Amino acid sequence: MARGDGEAAGHHGGAGSGGAVLVLNAGSSSVKYRLIAAGTGRNGPQHLVRGQIERIGEPDGEAGDHAEAVGQVVEQLRDRPVTAVAHRVVHGGDRFREPVQIDDATLIAIEELARWAPLHNPAAAAGIRAARTALPQLPQLALFDTAFHATLPPAAFTYAIDRELAQQHGIRRYGFHGISIQYVVGETARLLQRPATQLNMIVLHLGNGASATAVADGASVDTSMGLTPLEGLVMGTRTGDIDPAVAFYLARAAGLNLDEVERQCQKHGGLAGLCGDNDLRAVQSRAVQGDPQAQLALDVYCHRIRKYIGAYHAVLGRLDAVVFTAGVGENSPVVRAGSLTGLQPLGITVDHALNDTRGSTARLISPIGSPVAVCVVPTDEERAIAQQTAAKLGLAGNW
Numbered sequence: 001m002a003r004g005d006g007e008a009a010g011h012h013g014g015a016g017s018g019g020a021v022l023v024l025n026a027g028s029s030s031v032k033y034r035l036i037a038a039g040t041g042r043n044g045p046q047h048l049v050r051g052q053i054e055r056i057g058e059p060d061g062e063a064g065d066h067a068e069a070v071g072q073v074v075e076q077l078r079d080r081p082v083t084a085v086a087h088r089v090v091h092g093g094d095r096f097r098e099p100v101q102i103d104d105a106t107l108i109a110i111e112e113l114a115r116w117a118p119l120h121n122p123a124a125a126a127g128i129r130a131a132r133t134a135l136p137q138l139p140q141l142a143l144f145d146t147a148f149h150a151t152l153p154p155a156a157f158t159y160a161i162d163r164e165l166a167q168q169h170g171i172r173r174y175g176f177h178g179i180s181i182q183y184v185v186g187e188t189a190r191l192l193q194r195p196a197t198q199l200n201m202i203v204l205h206l207g208n209g210a211s212a213t214a215v216a217d218g219a220s221v222d223t224s225m226g227l228t229p230l231e232g233l234v235m236g237t238r239t240g241d242i243d244p245a246v247a248f249y250l251a252r253a254a255g256l257n258l259d260e261v262e263r264q265c266q267k268h269g270g271l272a273g274l275c276g277d278n279d280l281r282a283v284q285s286r287a288v289q290g291d292p293q294a295q296l297a298l299d300v301y302c303h304r305i306r307k308y309i310g311a312y313h314a315v316l317g318r319l320d321a322v323v324f325t326a327g328v329g330e331n332s333p334v335v336r337a338g339s340l341t342g343l344q345p346l347g348i349t350v351d352h353a354l355n356d357t358r359g360s361t362a363r364l365i366s367p368i369g370s371p372v373a374v375c376v377v378p379t380d381e382e383r384a385i386a387q388q389t390a391a392k393l394g395l396a397g398n399w
C-alpha cells in the first residue's frame with residue numbers, strides 16, 4: 001500500500017496554470033513520490049501529495065517490485081491532473097549533462113549506466129518503464145545526480161591510472177548529489193542576495209550519503225564523490241576515502257573476496273564501522289555520554305570534512321560561503337561546529353548562538369561581517385526536480 005499524504009495546507013487541491021509534475025525518486029528498495037503544482041501570483045509551488053513506498057521486494061514489503069510500486073502511485077493519483085513525470089536517476093555518466101525527455105534509447109543508456117550505480121540505476125529504469133506504461137500520454141523526463149558536475153575540469157575529474165584503461169572503461173570522477181547541490185547553490189545565492197554566477201562556495205551535503213563540492217561562479221569545479229558515491233567523506237555506512245591498498249591487504253591477509261571487501265566499504269564502514277551506529281543522532285548522544293568509540297567516530301567524521309574544506313579553499317582561491325545541507329548538515333550544530341574548528345585563519349568562523357538555534361529555513365550562522373558566510377540551507381530534491389522539469393518543458397507559474 002502506498003503511504004501518501006494529501007496536503008491540505010489551506011490551499012485548493014488542483015494544479016495551477018503551469019500544471020503539476022509527478023516526481024518519482026526510486027531507490028534500491030523504495031520509491032519516494034511527490035506531486036507538485038505550479039504556484040500562481042505570489043504563491044510558491046504546492047506540494048499536493050507526497051509519500052513513500054518502502055521495503056520493495058521484501059517479504060513484508062509494500063510492493064513486490066518497482067513496477068508494482070509505481071502502479072500504486074499512479075492509482076493513488078488517478079483523479080489528479082498531472083502534466084509530466086520526472087524521474088531522479090543517480091548515474092548519467094558523461095552522456096547526460098542536463099534533464100532529458102525519455103525515449104527508448106535514453107532508457108537503454110540508463111540501464112547500461114547501472115554498471116556504476118548497481119543499486120540505483122536499475123531501480124530508476126524499472127520506475128521509468130512502469131510509469132511510461134501507466135501514463136503513456138505524458139512527457140517523462142530523467143534528471144541526473146551527476147549532471148551538475150559536468151563542469152568539472154579534467155584536472156579534477158581524471159584519476160591517475162593507466163590512461164587507456166581509464167578511457168576504455170569510462171573511469172573518471174563523475175560526482176553525485178548534483179540535483180540537491182544545484183538547488184542549494186540557488187537558495188544560497190538568494191540568502192546572500194548575490195547572483196549565483198558570482199559566488200564561490202563549498203557545499204557540504206551531509207545525509208546518509210555525504211559529499212563536499214567546490215563551486216566556482218556557480219559551477220561545480222571539484223567534488224568528493226568519484227566514479228561511484230563511495231569516495232570522499234565519511235558516511236553512515238560507507239568508508240569514503242581509504243588507501244586502495246587496504247582492499248588488497250584485506251583480500252590477502254584476511255582472506256576476503258572482492259564482494260566481501262566491497263561490502264566492508266559500502267555497508268560496514270563509515271560511522272557504522274567505527275562505532276556500530278550509522279545514524280548520527282545515535283552517535284552524538286553516545287558521545288555526549290562519554291562513549292569513546294562514538295566520540296572517535298564523530299572526530300573522524302568532522303576531521304574529514306575539515307580536510308576537504310581546506311582542500312577546496314585552495315582549489316577555489318577565493319571563498320564566499322561554506323554551506324551545510326541535508327539531514328546532518330541541516331540538523332547537527334555539533335557537526336557544523338566540529339568541522340569548522342580551527343578554520344579562523346581561512347576567514348571561517350561560527351556564531352555559536354546562531355549555530356545552536358534550530359530553524360527550517362535558509363540562514364547564516366557566521367558572525368555579521370565575516371569574510372566567509374557560513375550558511376545552513378535546507379535542500380529539497382523533489383522540488384529541485386520539479387523546477388528543472390518545468391524549466392525544460394517551459395511550464396508557466398512559480399516552481
Ligand code: AMP
Pocket residue numbers: 206207208209236278279280281326327328331332
Ligand atoms: P538524509 O539522507 O538527508 O535524509 O539524512 C539522514 C541522516 O541525517 C540520518 O541518518 C541522521 O544521521 C541525520 N539526522 C537527521 N536528523 C538529525 C538531527 N536532528 N541531528 C543529527 N543528525 C540528524
